[in-house]
Amino acid sequence: ATHPLALAPVSSPPATVDGFVREFLLNLNMERGVALSAATETDKYMALAATVRDYLVARWLEDQRRQREDQRKAVCYLSAEYLLGRQLDNNLLASGLTDIATEALAACGIDIDTMRAHEVEPGLGNGGLGRLAACFVDSLATLSVPSIGYGIRYEYGIFRQVFRGGEQIEKPDAWLALGSPWEFRHPEAAQTVSFAGHTETYDDGGVIRSRWVPAWSVRAVPYNYMVPGYQNGRVNTLRLWSAEATKAFDLRTFNSGDYVEAVRAQTFAENISKVLYPEDSTPQGKELRLQQQYFFVAASIADYMTKVLPEDFDLEDLPDRVIFQLNDTHPVIAVPEMMRVLVDERKLDWDAAWAITQKCFAYTCHTLLPEALEVWSVDLLGRLLPRHLEIIYRINDEFLLRVRERFGDDEQRLRDMSIVSEHRAVRMAYLATVAGAKVNGVAELHSQLLREKVLHQFDEMMPEKFTNVTNGVTPRRFVRLANPKLSELITAALGTGWLTDLERLRELESYAEDPDFRAAFADVKAANKRRLNDVLMKRDGFEIADDHLLDVMVKRLHEYKRQTLKLLHIVTLYERVVSGRVAVSDLQPRTFIFGAKAAPGYAMAKRVIHLINAVGAVVNNDPRLEGRLKVVFPPNYNVTLAERVIPAADLSEQISLAGKEASGTGNMKFALNGALTIGTDDGANVEIRELVGDDNFFLFGMSEPEVEELWAAGYRPGEFAQADDELRRALDLIGSGAFSEGDRSTFEPVVSNLLYDDRFMVLADYTSYIAAQERVDAAYADRDAWTRSAILNVARTGFFSSDRSIRDYIDRIWHTQPAR
Numbered sequence: 001a002t003h004p005l006a007l008a009p010v011s012s013p014p015a016t017v018d019g020f021v022r023e024f025l026l027n028l029n030m031e032r033g034v035a036l037s038a039a040t041e042t043d044k045y046m047a048l049a050a051t052v053r054d055y056l057v058a059r060w061l062e063d064q065r066r067q068r069e070d071q072r073k074a075v076c077y078l079s080a081e082y083l084l085g086r087q088l089d090n091n092l093l094a095s096g097l098t099d100i101a102t103e104a105l106a107a108c109g110i111d112i113d114t115m116r117a118h119e120v121e122p123g124l125g126n127g128g129l130g131r132l133a134a135c136f137v138d139s140l141a142t143l144s145v146p147s148i149g150y151g152i153r154y155e156y157g158i159f160r161q162v163f164r165g166g167e168q169i170e171k172p173d174a175w176l177a178l179g180s181p182w183e184f185r186h187p188e189a190a191q192t193v194s195f196a197g198h199t200e201t202y203d204d205g206g207v208i209r210s211r212w213v214p215a216w217s218v219r220a221v222p223y224n225y226m227v228p229g230y231q232n233g234r235v236n237t238l239r240l241w242s243a244e245a246t247k248a249f250d251l252r253t254f255n256s257g258d259y260v261e262a263v264r265a266q267t268f269a270e271n272i273s274k275v276l277y278p279e280d281s282t283p284q285g286k287e288l289r290l291q292q293q294y295f296f297v298a299a300s301i302a303d304y305m306t307k308v309l310p311e312d313f314d315l316e317d318l319p320d321r322v323i324f325q326l327n328d329t330h331p332v333i334a335v336p337e338m339m340r341v342l343v344d345e346r347k348l349d350w351d352a353a354w355a356i357t358q359k360c361f362a363y364t365c366h367t368l369l370p371e372a373l374e375v376w377s378v379d380l381l382g383r384l385l386p387r388h389l390e391i392i393y394r395i396n397d398e399f400l401l402r403v404r405e406r407f408g409d410d411e412q413r414l415r416d417m418s419i420v421s422e423h424r425a426v427r428m429a430y431l432a433t434v435a436g437a438k439v440n441g442v443a444e445l446h447s448q449l450l451r452e453k454v455l456h457q458f459d460e461m462m463p464e465k466f467t468n469v470t471n472g473v474t475p476r477r478f479v480r481l482a483n484p485k486l487s488e489l490i491t492a493a494l495g496t497g498w499l500t501d502l503e504r505l506r507e508l509e510s511y512a513e514d515p516d517f518r519a520a521f522a523d524v525k526a527a528n529k530r531r532l533n534d535v536l537m538k539r540d541g542f543e544i545a546d547d548h549l550l551d552v553m554v555k556r557l558h559e560y561k562r563q564t565l566k567l568l569h570i571v572t573l574y575e576r577v578v579s580g581r582v583a584v585s586d587l588q589p590r591t592f593i594f595g596a597k598a599a600p601g602y603a604m605a606k607r608v609i610h611l612i613n614a615v616g617a618v619v620n621n622d623p624r625l626e627g628r629l630k631v632v633f634p635p636n637y638n639v640t641l642a643e644r645v646i647p648a649a650d651l652s653e654q655i656s657l658a659g660k661e662a663s664g665t666g667n668m669k670f671a672l673n674g675a676l677t678i679g680t681d682d683g684a685n686v687e688i689r690e691l692v693g694d695d696n697f698f699l700f701g702m703s704e705p706e707v708e709e710l711w712a713a714g715y716r717p718g719e720f721a722q723a724d725d726e727l728r729r730a731l732d733l734i735g736s737g738a739f740s741e742g743d744r745s746t747f748e749p750v751v752s753n754l755l756y757d758d759r760f761m762v763l764a765d766y767t768s769y770i771a772a773q774e775r776v777d778a779a780y781a782d783r784d785a786w787t788r789s790a791i792l793n794v795a796r797t798g799f800f801s802s803d804r805s806i807r808d809y810i811d812r813i814w815h816t817q818p819a820r
């Protein structure tokens with residue numbers, strides 16, 4: 001190009017109110033094709049989003065160019081889920097445009113809050129793992145780490161939850177119905193992803209090689225999203241793949257001049273990225289899920305190898321150029337895919353390829369539950385990915401040779417450690433551990449238990465692989481955006497800079513002793529409660545009374561998380577009053593907020609949702625309680641609602657059975673927003689308690705070794721019901737039909753499960769939990785002391801910034817340098 005303007009990306013519009021107004025109207029008129037006077041809310045929102053985008057694009061293009069030219073090592077984060085939450089406010093904050101945009105819109109007669117409310121959040125994840133990935137891409141950009149996030153552009157994200165008669169109904173989440181203004185579709189950068197067929201060997205000029213002859217393929221079309229760092233001018237890329245039919249597909253497999261069949265083929269291909277599986281923790285072994293996993297991983301590796309790497313790149317140097325971080329086992333099929341690319345396509349010999357591969361992957365585990373470890377049947381793998389199955393077998397054979405060398409002919413050990421189990425199932429966590437340079441858990445306790453239990457024999461053999469990176473959350477979204485009043489208060493005290501250096505919150509410790517600061521802090525909490533009241537009133541008609549302690553449990557519904565323990569507490573308080581054992585005037589007024597989605601096929605979880613609503617219906621309407629206990633269960637808990645609920649909370653419920661919650665990240669968000677935690681010694685609760693101190697944390701329940709001991713001794717939950725009068729009364733009340741219009745059968749399965757099975761030892765921890773809740777009431781009675789503790793929680797939890805997590809990944813696993 002010769003024109004001076006063509007030598008660099010176009011410059012951003014002027015960052016002024018006039019500049020913003022002009023760009024906004026340009027987008028409205030030119031892109032939406034409407035005049036301001038005729039524009040709908042959607043028109044205005046889309047034009048606004050496009051305007052914010054326009055300010056970021058120049059930096060984005062520049063960063064992409066530099067990343068291509070830069071020799072520095074980059075991170076490819078592979079995750080099947082990104083639970084992003086709304087984008088508008090985040091991108092305004094990152095680009096420093098919030099005030100300008102607010103003023104510019106006001107000058108056009110538009111209230112920016114109605115624009116914020118108009119956005120449908122991309123819910124491309126289930127819960128903790130997906131939200132962690134979203135926090136990580138935010139921190140990667142803020143720390144200027146050369147990186148790409150790869151994932152799937154599901155057409156339907158996590159289902160929308162509604163309640164009918166208190167029961168969960170799932171509705172499709174059509175988040176793309178109006179189009180997304182934040183994405184850039186790149187059909188020209190599509191990759192072909194193949195499936196099924198057979199393998200064969202051939203003579204390649206004297207060398208016998210294997211190759212895969214697939215039966216069908218789809219096109220993977222990338223959609224790029226900008227991920228701006230916080231006011232640092234850096235814009236990273238999130239690349240999500242969408243499946244489309246290829247021409248070859250309908251020609252070869254389906255098209256015999258049959259138009260209907262050809263269209264069916266199209267639908268078949270598009271199915272792959274149609275919908276997010278709503279199960280978390282319990283994998284179903286569904287073929288479509290394996291298709292999804294291979295689809296995005298194969299497209300991502302091909303994209304990296306052909307579009308990001310220079311053409312003449314010496315593959316021996318690959319480990320100095322890239323690390324693929326595997327977000328749980330979902331992308332682990334990337335390991336045999338990389339081997340296939342290196343050996344079959346790039347014609348490296350096996351040993352050289354394996355040496356490279358082992359340095360290019362690292363694996364993060366997010367669970368301890370055995371049923372959550374993904375396995376794929378040999379039959380399914382052989383049918384869908386026959387070459388990958390062969391490669392897995394060879395990896396396993398060579399690995400087992402090494403086990404034999406090291407430990408001798410210990411057949412039991414060989415069976416235990418085999419990647420392919422006796423039941424002809426491929427254990428993806430083992431494959432990831434064998435292939436990865438590093439394996440990390442997501443909290444100290446979790447990483448320790450991984451080494452001692454889940455992957456014990458692997459730890460014995462290769463201890464140097466194991467490390468910990470405690471999770472974190474982005475303070476931009478979960479403090480600055482979710483809690484602007486607290487952020488203002490902090491900035492007034494500490495000045496700016498703390499949002500990217502969150503350990504600076506420590507400086508608030510001395511402010512905890514200042515009565516004026518405490519009063520201001522309490523005012524912020526009160527204002528956040530009123531804001532939540534307004535949101536819930538409008539959304540669902542729920543009221544949050546000013547003088548109630550706000551007690552919150554929001555997370556996926558799962559037995560190990562023990563929402564039923566929380567319910568037993570509520571039922572106990574209720575029973576005390578209606579039985580006359582406690583005067584209603586002696587109750588500390590409390591509002592209990594629940595938020596939880598259940599996997600659609602998880603019957604027990606759905607019954608618990610029904611029970612929460614049923615208890616709420618009775619408790620909320622019983623005049624004997626004089627409004628002192630309220631149960632509020634807004635449907636469809638998501639990132640957007642979390643941003644309103646968490647800043648208003650007084651008490652954070654983190655009550656999983658010790659040894660079951662890998663980390664938790666909600667726990668961190670609550671503490672950073674000045675809620676006190678009632679919790680077990682589990683996951684990152686352990687680290688939260690160590691940091692905030694025992695005086696500022698309500699610990700209860702068995703420790704993990706105590707859990708193990710009781711389990712080994714033979715756990716009989718009925719004995720705990722026998723031993724605690726109030727526990728029996730609460731269970732009896734539920735069993736009596738008090739919350740189901742006298743029908744004893746409705747919640748009988750919940751009660752008998754607790755009495756006769758209780759895998760997660762709810763009854764064993766009940767007494768201790770109730771006692772801890774009594775300590776909560778006593779502490780809340782001294783409101784000023786409570787506020788002091790709340791401030792100390794904020795001051796001492798800066799460690800949980802996802803910026804720190806990313807620095808730990810860099811130091812312990814990736815060894816990358818920031819971009820120039």
Ligand code: 26Y
Pocket residue numbers: 126127128129130132279280281282283284330366367372374442471661662663664665683
């Ligand atoms: C295979 C499929 C069924 C599946 C899909 C989603 C399996 C698991 C998941 C999601 C797991 C998840 O969200 N795990 C959570 O990860 C968080 C981030 O590390 C942890 O804080 C949390 O303790 C853990 O349960």
